[in-house]
Amino acid sequence: MEIVELGKGRPLKALAGDLEARRILSSARLFTLYARLKGGDARLKAGYYQFDDGMRPSQILAKMISGEVYQRVFALPEGYSSYQVAEMLEKRGIFPKENFLAACRDAALLKELGIDAASVEGYLFPGSYNILPGKTELEVVREMVQRQQAFLKESVDGRARAKGVPVQQLLILASMVEKEAVLPAEKPLIAAVFQNRLRLGMRLQSDPTALYGVRAFAGKVRREDILKPTPYNTYLIPALPPGPIGNPGKDAIEAVLNPAAVSYLYFVGRGDGSHQFSNDLSSHNQAVQKYLKAPAAAVQGGS
Template identity: 40%
Template sequence: MLRWAQSPVASGLPRPPSKIVTIPDGSTFQQVVGMLKSEQLIRSRWAFLLLGRSHDSDRKIRPGEYELDGSMSAQAILAKLLAGRVVLHPVTIPEGYNLSQIAEVFAAQQVTDVQEFSKLVRDRTFIATLGIEADSLEGYLFPETYSFPRQAKARDVIKAMVDGLHRVWSAELQEQATRMKLSLHQVLTLASVIEKETGSKEERELIAAVFHNRLRKKIPLQSDPTVIYGLPGFDGNIHKRDLSVMSPYNTYRVQGLPPGPIASPGAHSLRAALFPAQASYLYFVSRNDGTHQFSSTLAEHNQAVEKYQKQPFRKRTRGSLAVHGA
């Protein structure tokens, strides 16, 4: 009788469709058993309770979403619940997203408490536990596709993304950063600006060359994305008056790198920041097709601006140095 009670509710082929059972945090074992019975995944409440007692299961069931089906025995279902083998949901964080945009992705996917996430990424005490000295985790959450369960703890989500950065921050990159006398924070800052300046992977080393040359010659970076990041309320269009705003992120007024990253750079931009192209370029201007025209002199740059930006009906896209070259 007990063997029958703990056997699958459905046997033979074809395999029955799976069901998603969501176990809320704090559920008792008896409540879990009630859910399984109402979903017709177990034959007997008392038999599953008896099985659970033999494994001391009360309060050991981990909350979350479980994919179960009627072909599973009671033992298989219990083992899955005790192991916490919950359903994982893919979450893709695009390259170049900032903390606010990343929080929006998680809000849409409903995998974690977004308010707690937004608080922790700016909590210096928590950030220090990750071995990072920064005012926020801007730039430190590596953009890629992750798999998270529903109701994941915000701190676990954040740690997974910081671990993603550490995976790509290889010994080769660390050694190059040391040779260039750049900290990880500085590399992330420069890489984030490169990331926001171009959508063309083929250009990132050239963009990096422009910024390294400007840093070396003590010429302001003049990057629109940094200005935009520092604006309290950006309306989608950068105006000439914005370039005069006093902000540590206004790289038209402030020389050198901004105080921190403005987004999460991808692996290619990280590498470009450390291995820029060997070029003398100091300027670039958008060609309005997703690529840029690079120039070494102001005269060449002004010609490019005339060609690509001052013709009728031209509209600036990327390329901060398009009109305001030093």
């Protein structure tokens, strides 16, 4: 199996020679003659194509005339951190994990994109990408960030400024909402909890922040996790983390811009994806005891 690029304006003869060299065709000359007899040489569509040595010349020609180009689609899920994205890309055989993470932290790229942070975390747009052969990690990161920046400029920046919310703060909160919420309908409620706690000077005490950069968040944290000192652990730091803990989608960003009009300060998972929300610590601890069935686990956290 071979991936071959048919560049715009590339002569058919040169392409046929490439296919012969890769043993996809037995004769470049005969294929060129065949394509011209069929009138296909003027109808070939540029792009990357996947061929194998079992294909007949007619199949090869038909594929390039129809534009059946090779696609290596990668979907970046909402909320995934750059670490999770890097692991997915490595498992798919697209990029080595460390190379992608290095691109996310590349100082020159951050300056080019106007990101005043240590990495592009929070600025990778969740969605589908066609990662063609030859694309570098830096090019893919640039594309992901530019798509996020285009969305922010078109739909978010003006409203965020009107509310007095810096974009970086917006993305930090949205990334936390994305990690905590399972049900889309609860995102505005969780956003409200975090913003209510910030107004009161309370620690956010969000489980996913205790695990960022340490291990993947799977919905549960241990006591040693919340006691582990990291710059992102909101059980220990008195404010927002220094940066996003993932790459939020549109719904989480909207939830931060338009939180629910509630006075909740706490929430705990019910075990089915939903959360029990509370206004005071006593009610929250009762909910923890009910849903986690572990009185000793009751904490003053948001989750």
